[in-house]
Structures are given as structure tokens and as C-alpha cells.
Amino acid sequence: MLAAIHPRLAIVRRLPLTRDQCMLLMAAVNEIFLGIDTYLAHLISGTIRPNEWIPIVFGLAAGLALLVAGLIAIRNRPLATVLATIVLLASIGVGLLGAYFHLVRAILPTAALGERVSIDLLVWAPPILGPLTFALVGVLGISAAWVESPPDSGVLALSERRRLRMPYSKTRAYFFWVSMGSLATVISSVLDHARTGFANPWLWIPTAVGVFTTVVALALGFLEHPRASDLRIYFGSMLLMILVGLVGAGLHVSVDLTEMNVLVIERFLRGAPVLAPLLFCNMGALGLIVLLGPDQPD
Numbered sequence: 001m002l003a004a005i006h007p008r009l010a011i012v013r014r015l016p017l018t019r020d021q022c023m024l025l026m027a028a029v030n031e032i033f034l035g036i037d038t039y040l041a042h043l044i045s046g047t048i049r050p051n052e053w054i055p056i057v058f059g060l061a062a063g064l065a066l067l068v069a070g071l072i073a074i075r076n077r078p079l080a081t082v083l084a085t086i087v088l089l090a091s092i093g094v095g096l097l098g099a100y101f102h103l104v105r106a107i108l109p110t111a112a113l114g115e116r117v118s119i120d121l122l123v124w125a126p127p128i129l130g131p132l133t134f135a136l137v138g139v140l141g142i143s144a145a146w147v148e149s150p151p152d153s154g155v156l157a158l159s160e161r162r163r164l165r166m167p168y169s170k171t172r173a174y175f176f177w178v179s180m181g182s183l184a185t186v187i188s189s190v191l192d193h194a195r196t197g198f199a200n201p202w203l204w205i206p207t208a209v210g211v212f213t214t215v216v217a218l219a220l221g222f223l224e225h226p227r228a229s230d231l232r233i234y235f236g237s238m239l240l241m242i243l244v245g246l247v248g249a250g251l252h253v254s255v256d257l258t259e260m261n262v263l264v265i266e267r268f269l270r271g272a273p274v275l276a277p278l279l280f281c282n283m284g285a286l287g288l289i290v291l292l293g294p295d296q297p298d
Contacts, residue, residue, distance in 0.1 A: 001171075001231055001291045001292075001293050002291050002292065002293070004228040004231055005228065005231050005232050005235050005291070012292065015292075018292070018295040019144075019289060019290070019292035019293060019294065019295055020144040020145070020147075020295050021070070021144075022289045022292065023140060023141065023143070023144035023174075023286070023289055024066060024069075024070060024084065024141060024144045024145065025070065026140075026282075026285065026286060026289065027066055027088065027137050027140060027141035027144070028062075028063045028064075028066035028067045028070070029063065030063075030133075030137045030282065031058075031059050031060075031062040031063035031066060031091065031134075031137060032059060032060055032063030032064075033059075033275070034055065034059040034133055034134060034137070035055065035056050035057070035058065035059020035060040035062075035063070036059070036060075036275075037273075037275045038052075038055045038056050038059060038130075039056045040273075040275070041126075041130070041273070042056070051101070054094060054097075054098075055094055055098055055131065055134065058090070058091070058094050058134075059134070062087050062088075062090065062091055065083065065087045066084055066087055066088075066141070068083075069083045069084040069087070077147075078159075080145075081145045081146060081147075084141060084142075084145040085142055085145055085146075087141075088137070088138040088139075088141040088142045088145065089138065089142070090138075091134045091135065091137055091138035091141070092134070092135045092138035092139065094131070094134045094135075095131050095132050095133065095134030095135030095136070095137075095138065096131075096132070096135055097131070098130070098131025098132075098134065099128055099129070099131045099132050099135075101126075101131075102126040102127065102128045102130065102131060103128050105126055106126070106128060127188055127191060127192070129184045129187055129188050129191075130188060132184060133184070133279075136177065136180065136181050136184065139177060140174075140177050140181075140286070143170060143173055143174065143177070146158070147295075148169070148170045148294060148295070149163075151294035151295060152169045152170065152171055152293075152294040153169060154166045154167070154168055154169040154170065154172075154173075168221070169294070170294060171290065171293070171294055172220075172221050172222075172223075172224070173221075174290040175217050175218070175220045175221035175290060176217075176218065176221040178217040178283065178286055178287045178290060179213075179214050179215075179217035179218035179221060181283045181286065182210055182213045182214040182217060182241070182283050182287075183210075183214045185210055185279050185280060185283050186206065186207060186210025186211055186213075186214060188276070188279070189206045189207060189210060189276070189277075189280075190207055192273070192276060193206075193207075202251075205244060206244050206248060206277070206280060209237070209240045209241060209244045209280075210241070210244075210280070212237055212240075213237040213238065213240070213241050213283070213284075213287070216233055216234050216237045217234065217237075217287060220234050231291070234287070234291075235288070235291065237287075238283075238284040238285075238287035238288050239284065239288075240284075241280045241281070241283055241284030241287065242280070242281045242284035242285065244277070244280045245277045245278050245279065245280030245281030245282070245284065246277075246281060247277075248276075248277025248278075248280065249274055249275075249277040249278050249281075251272075251277075252271075252272035252273065252274050252276070252277055253274055255271060255272045256271040256272055256274065
């Protein structure tokens with residue numbers, strides 16, 4: 001697919017890692033950073049409750065476990081697949097459980113019917129979609145862990161004899177998940193920026209880019225044979241996501257600095273979250289990895 005976008009991009013296929021290996025490496029890195037980001041987010045309240053340590057500890061442990069699974073895969077791919085699947089299934093569970101806890105804190109169960117959920121509550125409550133990032137990483141990781149044989153057929157090899165036919169090829173499934181991840185990213189961005197009332201018109205840029213990327217990735221998922229022009233638009237949207245993330249992180253840092261450009265830890269903990277814009281970079285990078293194409297048999 002990279003060669004279809006531009007012939008010179010075919011050189012990327014010479015990377016020592018396959019697409020699935022890149023996806024699993026990204027899953028491991030994501031788990032570690034999710035643990036760190038959750039720690040910083042929960043630190044704002046001043047006291048981290050016992051159940052709030054679950055995603056923190058799990059994120060770090062899951063990331064390390066996936067890296068170990070990657071090393072095991074060099075000699076024993078089936079064992080590594082099982083280990084990675086267990087970790088990633090647990091990641092889905094942690095994400096869903098976290099979303100439930102956040103949702104409970106965002107509603108008023110004793111309020112009158114029709115007033116239990118409001119936009120204001122969703123804006124100021126803990127982000128409901130934040131924990132679901134664990135679930136998204138889990139699904140993407142499981143997709144990468146299982147071998148697709150033949151490549152791009154949608155048939156997963158569960159063992160030497162057992163096969164599982166999926167409704168879409170792994171490439172199309174990746175496009176769908178990138179779309180869902182972009183959607184979650186833009187919704188989180190909108191809810192975070194809604195606290196400022198979108199007074200700054202520049203805040204609409206991540207919204208526009210996120211929505212555009214969501215639609216483009218979703219459309220590619222429905223196309224069985226995308227044209228080169230479709231892939232170029234998708235490629236450009238992913239680069240935009242990375243650019244938005246980098247610029248956003250820089251702007252958040254500048255907001256958190258004092259007027260004398262002094263770094264105060266307290267402002268970084270309670271001010272504009274520095275890691276949040278990097279989620280755009282993360283989704284952009286995952287989207288680009290999809291373009292490496294299906295893994296080919298050795």
C-alpha cells in the first residue's frame with residue numbers, strides 16, 4: 001500500500017519488523033504510557049483510591065509482559081500469542097471497568113429522571129472514554145497477535161488445524177479500529193476543550209482533523225480495493241493527526257509554564273494535560289503502520 005501512495009515509500013518495507021510486530025510493540029508502549037497517564041490524571045485529586053491503582057499498575061505490568069511476549073515469539077510464536085492474548089483481554093476488561101467507574105461518577109443516580117445525565121456533567125466528570133483506550137489497545141493487540149493465513153484473507157490461524165474466518169480482512173479491520181480510535185480521541189478532545197467554551201478558535205483544529213480522519217479511516221474499511229488516491233488521502237490525514245498532536249503538546253506546555261517560563265510541577269499536574277494531545281500522534285502512527293500491509297509468510 002505504501003508503494004501505491006508513492007514508489008519511494010516502498011523502502012519502508014525493508015524494516016526489520018512486520019506490521020503485526022509493529023502493532024504489538026505499539027500496544028506495549030501504549031500500555032506503559034496509559035499507566036503513567038492514569039497516574040498523573042488520578043494524582044490531581046490528591047489521593048489515589050485503591051481501585052484507581054488498578055489501571056496504573058496494570059498498564060506498566062501489561063506493557064512489560066507484552067515486551068517479554070515479543071522476545072518469546074522469536075523462538076515460540078504460539079506461546080507468545082497465548083500470553084499476549086491473555087494480557088490484552090485483561091486490558092479490555094480494565095478499560096471497560098474504568099469506563100463504568102467514570103460513568104457512575106458522571107451521572108446523578110438520585111436526580112429526577114431526565115436530569116441524571118447532562119452535557120455539563122460529562123464535560124466536568126472524569127473522562128468516560130479515557131479508560132476505553134485500554135480496551136482499544138487490547139483489541140488492536142489481539143488483532144495483531146493472531147496470524148492471518150493466507151495474508152489479507154480474514155482467516156486467523158488459531159492452531160495448526162483450527163481456523164477462524166473473520167468478516168473482514170485484518171487490514172480492513174485495522175482501518176475500522178483506527179477510525180474508532182480517532183473518534184474516541186476527538187470526543188475526548190472536544191470534552192476537554194469544552195471546559196474553556198472553545199473561546200480560542202484554534203481549538204477547533206483538532207476537532208476538524210479528528211473528525212476528518214475518523215471518516216476517512218472508516219471509509220477505507222468499507223473499501224475492499226481502495227484506490228491509490230484513497231490511500232493518499234488516508235496517509236495525509238494520519239500525518240495531520242501527528243502534526244496536530246505535536247503542536248497541541250507544545251501549546252499545552254506553553255500554557256502550563258509561568259509568565260517567566262518557569263516550570264512548576266503543580267501547574268503541569270493540574271493545568272493543560274501534556275500527554276493528552278499526543279494521543280493524536282499515537283493514532284496517526286497506528287494509522288500509518290496499517291499501511292505496511294499484511295504480513296507475508298517467511
